[in-house]
Amino acid sequence: MNHINLGIIGAGIIAHNHVEAAINTPGVKLLCIADIVSQKAESLAEKYNIKPYTNNREMLDNESLDAVIITLPVFLHCESVVEAANRGLHILVEKPMASTVEECNLMISEAKKNNVKLMVGHIQRYISSNMRAFEMIQEGTLGGLIMINERRYYNYFNDRRPAWCLKKETAGGGVIMNLGAHSIDKVLYMSQSRIKKVHGKVGFFATGTDVEGNGQLLLEMENGVSAVTTHYGYSKVAEYTTEYIFHDGIIKTTTNNIITIQAGDKRYDEELLKIDPFKLQLEDFIKSIEEDKTPAISGEYGLEVIQAITSVY
Ligand SMILES: NC(=O)c1ccc[n+]([C@@H]2O[C@H](COP(=O)([O-])OP(=O)(O)OC[C@H]3O[C@@H](n4cnc5c(N)ncnc54)[C@H](O)[C@@H]3O)[C@@H](O)[C@H]2O)c1
Structure with missing residues (x-):
């Protein structure tokens, strides 16, 4: 693989850090970004010369991606990770991994089933x-x-x-x-x-x-x-x-x-x-893809965090 074709799902607050990191990371080609609020995707797309989408699925259908970064609200992490995994894409999902242990387990098993890397953005x-x-x-x-x-x-x-x-x-x-x-x-x-x-x-x-x-x-x-x-x-x-x-x-x-x-x-x-911590994080994610090894912050690690949190609720 010459470089990793990357897309970002969610163009909110933290997406700015990920876009900046992706632009500055050798071996990564940031192609596109999606947000249901068109203005959010468009303003980042214009600034960084990438393609905006208002629909995640359309972006995944149209673009030839190797990996995605998911920066959506927590309740959408599980479904978007499962969708990306089933399309054979490697995934870096923002923390917290998901709201429940069950969702985390599903995300881990879907990534394994599809043989893709799943990393959680514990920065x-x-x-x-x-x-x-x-x-x-x-x-x-x-x-x-x-x-x-x-x-x-x-x-x-x-x-x-x-x-x-x-x-x-x-x-x-x-x-x-x-x-x-x-x-x-x-x-x-x-x-x-x-x-x-x-x-x-x-x-x-x-x-x-x-x-x-x-x-x-x-x-x-x-x-x-x-x-x-x-x-x-x-x-x-x-x-x-x-x-x-x-x-x-x-x-x-x-x-x-x-x-x-x-x-x-x-x-x-x-x-x-x-x-820039987001650049170091992205470099680790890319390395796990290139070297075909377990990401520095695995799904199991993200799950342990969620187990601890949900146990005190
Ligand atoms: N690592 C960190 O230090 C850090 C800091 C802030 C946030 N986060 C995490 O990042 C994630 C996002 O947080 P944020 O603060 O950027 O939130 P945000 O609300 O600013 O961004 C989320 C974006 O997702 C978009 N969105 C919602 N539903 C969508 C859909 N179906 N399709 C496409 N886009 C959709 C929203 O319009 C919004 O722009 C959360 O998991 C949060 O915990 C991490």
Whole structure:
């Protein structure tokens, strides 16, 4: 295969990041994008000289694609993955994988049946600060990892939040399904372990919505690492902090490219190079196709995240 012919399904908020990544990734030829809102597909298509569609199926019928990126609302992930798999297309689907364990299992089995790659867009491992923290965990610079502590405070119910995110039926859940999925991904990846037990509590204190606006998870990993993650979606001031606590120190991440390291009695900041995480993610997806290997973030991995989330609802 000279290059991968790629299409994108869904031209909303996160599609912009995927389009930009695809345009800048060697070995990828982005051909087209579909959205039921024609103006959304058209504006991206015009900017990047690709073909717009208002109907996914028409796009898949007309174009000669090898792979698709699915950036649709969560309730459409399963049916669109199944459709793409049955057409023999490799798939990168945005997180969270789907609303239910049953849907995830169907997506996995359809991808296997059709011998196509299925990767879930859990982006955390491609973010500079997380990459540096992971490197230090692997090197054992601060001894063994013991605990992870994450706080995410934000105004989840802001005016820019797409309407489908505020309904259980279309989003599968609120802050834990949407952003807790990132936290669980981080804990799974950083601990390099599997979830042994999850305890969780979610709260519903926002009006005009049936999704949770706050929640806490306590994750116990098979290798002994534990993690607490707090999501507070009613905050007017944002905070996003993750602490990795080791035998001999602490790593704290706040933004994409700054990391604070506490080693012994010293504490210092490291400023990291900003790298586009979506490009790294796409490169991994493409590599799994070219080398015919299991994607870095498999359907089974995406399923484990959904099992943890749905177990606390
Ligand atoms: N990786 C990340 O950091 C990250 C960030 C934001 C969103 N996401 C995920 O990306 C996905 C999309 O989120 P978003 O924020 O871009 O939402 P969005 O609402 O902005 O985009 C979804 C798009 O899908 C379109 N759409 C709906 N039904 C369609 C259909 N039948 N056919 C074609 N298009 C259709 C909508 O018109 C909309 O433009 C979700 O799974 C979300 O969790 C991931």
